[in-house]
Amino acid sequence: MELQCFPVTERPPELVPGRPQRAWMDRFAARHPYRCLPLAMANSSGWELLSPVGFTAEWNGGTHQQDITLRPDNPHPDFHKIAQTHFSHGVLTFHAGYLFRTPPGWSMWVMGPPNHVKDGIQPLAGVVETDWLPFPFTMNWIFTRPGKVRFEKGEPFCFITLLQDHTLHEIQPVIRRMDSDPELRHQYDVWEKHRSEFNQKIFRNDPEATKEAWQRYYFKGEFPEEVDAPAPEGHVNKRRLKAPKFG
Structure with a gap:
């Protein structure tokens, strides 16, 4: 079986297997959350798309696209192709940089990294029929309140995994x-x-x-x-x- 990944930009984001580590889990005494196997398995049951540059996103609470400002730490030729404010209403949009094709009967679950906690912003999840779709999707996060949030260079902005969802209605x-x-x-x-x-x-x-x-x-x-x-x-x-x- 193959997950085919077709770049749609010259420099697509780095795609890596999901990593089990989480900063908040590391900070616990004796790293106690790692004893919860479902947590660790969720963290690594898919692939991460990584931000190529660190940046700050700020939302002033308004409903227009310009009410979110994006400031990269360093100049990057593709930054505004990856992170945008396309949908307004406090929604931050990322472009995956790939067109994915999955085996017949398999869809892609697109979400934020599992158990990756960010204050002030919430990842939105979607299920995409990537076994036939001939164009890419976006990954979206919604601010939960006005303010600033940080995405560091190498931080995952999207997590993808696969599921056979076509027969869920039979269960x-x-x-x-x-x-x-x-x-x-x-x-x-x-x-x-x-x-x-x-x-x-x-x-x-x-x-x-x-x-x-x-x-x-x-x-x-x-x-x-x-x-x-x-x-x-x-x-x-x-x-x-x-x-x-x-x-």
């Missing part, structure tokens, strides 16, 4: 009592028991629990020892996506 959500699945009920009850006991030990500063720090069942893809079931197939706790190549 029927069903709400069932957990007792209707005795094995799942047992697995859940065992997990809940272990979780409660471990948290109580942590609260009491139990030396063994304190040293262990956190339970690793999900991270390792394991069930508690009281569950007689094989390890889940296909469990992944580190994502290594391919970097783009020239073809």
Whole structure:
């Protein structure tokens, strides 16, 4: 399978595999958020488009295009081709610089970098049918209040990942009592028991629990020892996506 990336500018933004690191996660004591496997996996389950230059964007609260001003740190020949104020109303627009083509049946989820927090501005997400679309899309952020925001050089302004969304309408959500699945009920009850006991030990500063720090069942893809079931197939706790190549 290929994700085809056709540059539509002479110098398109750098495209790199998603990186698991986040500054706010690094600042936590013992880098605690990295123990949350879903967080780290989301951060790296796609590709990032990086800003080629650092710049400041400022919105005065108005509804017109000129109410947002963009100031690059250094002169850059393509800056105003990448970052613009096309949609007005406090919306900052980025051009991806590529026309993407995905395999049949696969669309592209376009969003801000997962768990990448920016004060004063919010990324908008979109799903694009890139298996047929013959023109590129834009990535948009909306100011949440008047003021200034910074995008540093090399900071991701867009995150792309793929999904097979054409058959989503065929999926029927069903709400069932957990007792209707005795094995799942047992697995859940065992997990809940272990979780409660471990948290109580942590609260009491139990030396063994304190040293262990956190339970690793999900991270390792394991069930508690009281569950007689094989390890889940296909469990992944580190994502290594391919970097783009020239073809």
